[in-house]
Amino acid sequence: MNKYLKFEYWNTCDLGNIYYQGGQHFIFYLDADVGEPIHEEVEEGQENGDGDFIPTYRRQMKRYRIRTGLIPDYLIDAIQRMKLHDNIELTFKSGEVEQIYNVDCEAEWQFEKYAWQGTVTLTFDMDESITVGACCDNLTVTDAIPEWYWIATDGSDDTGDGHYTTPWKTLAYACTQVTTPGETIHVKAGTYTETEQSVLAVGVSIVGQGDTTIISSTYAGNYESGTIALHSASGNPVDGSQAISYIKFDGNALTSNCAITVRFRSNVEIHHCTFINFDDSAVNFINQDQGTWTNAPTVNYATGNKLHDCTITNCSGVTNYATVANVTFLGQDGLLIYNNTISQTSRASGSNGTLVKSFFYKNCKIYNNTFYKNDHESGAWNFHLELWNYTGNNDIYNNKFYGLASIDMGGYTNSVSAGTTYGVKIYDNELLNTNQAAYTPGGDKLVLGIIIEGQGHDRVYIYNNRIQRFGSGIAFGTAAVAYSFVWSDIYVYYNIIENVGYSDHNYCQGIYWMSAVPTGANDNTFDNIYILNNTITAIAGATYRGIGITAHGTITNMNIQNNIIYGFDNHGINISERVAGVLTIDTLNVTYNNLYSNGTNTVVVGGTVDVTDDDITTGNITTDPTFESTSDYHLQAGSGCINAGIATGLAFITTDYDDVAVGNPPEIGAYEYQE
DSSP states (O other), X not given: OOEEEEEEEOSOSSOOHHHHTTTOOEEEEEOSOOOOOEEEEEEEEEEOTTSOEEEEEEEEEEEEEEEEEOOOHHHHHHHHTGXXXXXXXXXXXXXXXXXXXXXEEEEEEEEETTEEEEEEEEEEEEESOOOOOOSSOOEEEEEOOOXXXXXXXXXXXXXXXXXXXXXXXXXXXXXXHOOSTTOEEEEOSEEEEEOSOEEOOTTOEEEOOSTTEEEEEOOOOOTTTOSEEEEOOSSSOEEEEEEEESOEEEOTTTTSSEEEEEESEEEEEEESOEEEXXXXXXXXXXXXXXXXXXXXXXXXXXESOEEESOEEESOOOSTTTTTOOSEEEEEEESOEEESOEEEEOOSOTTOOOOSEEEEEEESOEEESOEEEEOSOOTTSOOEEEEEEEEOSOXXXXXXXXXXXXXXXXXXXXXXXXTTOSOSEEEESOEEEOOOGGGOOOOTTOOOEEXXXXXXXXXXXXXXXXXXXXXXXEEEEEEOOOSSOEEEEEEEEESOEEEEEOOTTOSOOEEEEEEEXXXXXXXXXXXXXXXXXXXXXXXXXXXXXXXEEEEEOEEEEEEEEESOEEEOOSSEEEEEEESSTTOEEEEEEEEESOEEESSSEEEEEEOTTOXXXXXXXXXXXXXXXXXXXXXXXXXXXXXOTTTTOSOOOOOTTOOBOTTSOBOOSSOOSSSOOOXX
16 A cells, blocks of 8 residues: 555634635645755854854754645645745654745646646755644644555456455455556455455555455365465465455354465565454465475575464364364475464364474464464363474564464474574463463373474473473473484473472473384484573372483483472483483583472482483572572572573573573572572
């Protein structure tokens, strides 16, 4: 939608009706941007008794010119008298407001098609100051109502031509008519029942008027097609440079499978939309052919796509659980998902799908969203996010997750590709499960907060997260596959994992690492594992271990330091082998931890684990950490955890959970002590 400068005034300045046409309120639009200013320095002052000019101050003036047209002559007459006003302001498209001086108006008239046409040049000065308030109202930036292209509930696909006064009736038809890049289809308020797929051309946008513009879809399609299809031919993605915004999409009680599918396109923005009651998915960004889209992309990744400021409710089930979710993306580079609210709670237990799912992605960010899942899905894994096969520089941060569901990072080809420096960072999130007492796990589905699983991970950072009332707060798991794989540089630090455990489950652990046994002669390798400065608490009578490592293969340089582990029924920290005699650790530091009120407050290492260069006693304490309260894990004065940790030597760790600078030595736990 084009942006215009809007000029508005009325007779509140006591200049009389001669200038204001009997007190009417006038608005017109200037169809050109403000030109580049000409800067001029002005000195003001007075002469002294000797005739010399003495400046009292100097100011910078900026002279602007606007050329515009189609202004009635009486408005031109009024503009010419604007210099009589005390205050006139211009608001730029950037939002800057400045005061206008010395308004001049020059009109040029021509006779064309039996009508007078006018072109007006406005010239005025502004100083550098920003002023607020005006006698006559402001020039402001606004969205002018365009003439083309429109659909309306009272329009016609037969007789309409898309003009504002003669609109079309359906979006599907409008999409066949508007195909020139840069054009926009405008949808007036009302409910539109769309029975066919709308195929949106490259570069064409769609904009409605908010939730009063409703696209109710009865087009079934499938999760790969979408009620609105932004589909380009197989191959490298094309530049869409288009948006869909301010529309409510209704899947008509799950009649329609998918709202929007973007395939082989870049720079597509979907924002300020509402999606409800689609069977499989709301929005898909897919960079792969139909039927193959869980495979690695065979072309360049799509870039610059965005989904933001949307509300998505009940748009995914479990029929195509392995493939789609409320939002799905594949083969994306730089996708941004932010400021959305996504909820999947209303279907029968076990039938609610995942909120966000992905395959093969890099430089993607998921942030400032709110996610809702149920406290329990009987007999089903329950995911907020299920993100597989990252290829570098991905971030999940500042989100709130409600309900007992997981953030799952999995896959079999996770890597840090060329041009990226880390795999994934998960930080500053809250996973909030508020109904612990009522939870009964289904079968073996012990719900975990953050899961890192699959056949290899590289440079994973998990920090400053709050994880509340899960079966395990953070879990690592490998699969029993017929080949070897490597995990390297895994950092878990300054997280709060609180009230771990369920009354009817015996194996709840704060941080849980379980590696399966590969088949044949293959083995696993884990390098540079850091678990630092976490605060981990349990509910009484329902937990197993604070930190439990049950591994198979070889671990090099494992550091478990500066953690508070409180209230677990079994061991505070336990390290053991998956199969007796097949876990080798080269350098193990389990030091400077506070183990309190656990079944065993010493570090337990399995009897057949082969350890070289181990230290499992230095600096560990077993005193009460003396939290501020049972829900506030800041330390009280006199706590034995104050200045009791050890510097980690990791330069990127500089602040605690509260973003307070970490001291040397640091505290044990997630908070630095503040007097």
